[in-house]
Amino acid sequence: MIRDYKIVLASASPRRRELLSQISLNPVIEPSTVIEVITTRVPEDAVMELSLQKAEDVARHQQPGTIVIGADTVVAAEGKILGKPKSHQEAYEMIESFQGKTHQVFTGVTLIYCGTNGTTVRSFAERTDVHVYPMTPEEIRLYAEDEEPMDKAGAYGIQGRFAAFIKGIDGDYSNVVGLPVGRVYQELKQICEQEEKA
Numbered sequence: 001m002i003r004d005y006k007i008v009l010a011s012a013s014p015r016r017r018e019l020l021s022q023i024s025l026n027p028v029i030e031p032s033t034v035i036e037v038i039t040t041r042v043p044e045d046a047v048m049e050l051s052l053q054k055a056e057d058v059a060r061h062q063q064p065g066t067i068v069i070g071a072d073t074v075v076a077a078e079g080k081i082l083g084k085p086k087s088h089q090e091a092y093e094m095i096e097s098f099q100g101k102t103h104q105v106f107t108g109v110t111l112i113y114c115g116t117n118g119t120t121v122r123s124f125a126e127r128t129d130v131h132v133y134p135m136t137p138e139e140i141r142l143y144a145e146d147e148e149p150m151d152k153a154g155a156y157g158i159q160g161r162f163a164a165f166i167k168g169i170d171g172d173y174s175n176v177v178g179l180p181v182g183r184v185y186q187e188l189k190q191i192c193e194q195e196e197k198a
């Protein structure tokens with residue numbers, strides 16, 4: 001059973017911790033300190049690559065019987081990968097590029113099971129399509145000036161004030177917030193079942 005394992009979340013994101021506690025998983029928080037390197041421009045591959053780097057960094061110093069979760073979220077809009085904005089101006093430009101349109105949010109997740117005879121690694125990427133209402137330059141400016149977009153991929157938080165501009169989504173909502181918890185739970189269950197059979 002999942003509760004027989006120690007779960008470590010290799011992330012500083014409070015949203016990811018909250019999403020796991022929503023499904024009664026209360027992980028130990030150990031953010032990774034790895035320098036993130038992307039070697040691809042394909043968003044689903046990039047988020048898996050980054051989630052693997054974060055999970056591997058933290059898995060290195062774990063005891064057997066631990067499962068480490070690493071994750072990374074990006075927005076893909078108009079052929080570009082958008083991470084966190086570096087300035088309010090950049091936040092404005094990101095939102096301007098996808099207002100009135102549909103973009104994709106990808107979260108990559110890596111689960112590493114640390115066993116007595118080595119490790120098991122599983123990575124996957126989950127996609128959600130997000131439809132955004134047209135926004136006026138004033139609406140974009142007021143939102144981009146706020147602190148809310150600054151620590152978020154694509155410069156918005158669907159769970160925050162930006163909800164005013166969300167027309168709809170196709171896919172998992174929790175994936176947009178930073179962790180597709182349903183899929184994470186199913187994958188964790190499979191790791192535990194495999195270990196119990198072995």
Ligand SMILES: Cc1cn([C@H]2C[C@H](O)[C@@H](COP(=O)(O)OP(=O)(O)OP(=O)(O)O)O2)c(=O)[nH]c1=O
Nearest residue numbers: 011012013072073152153156157158176177178
């Ligand atoms: C699109 C979107 C992203 N986000 C967040 C999820 C992620 O926390 C963040 C993307 O940054 P990430 O680099 O994926 O994660 P992080 O830096 O917050 O945490 P860590 O690297 O330690 O795991 O954007 C929202 O909260 N709401 C949204 O609507």
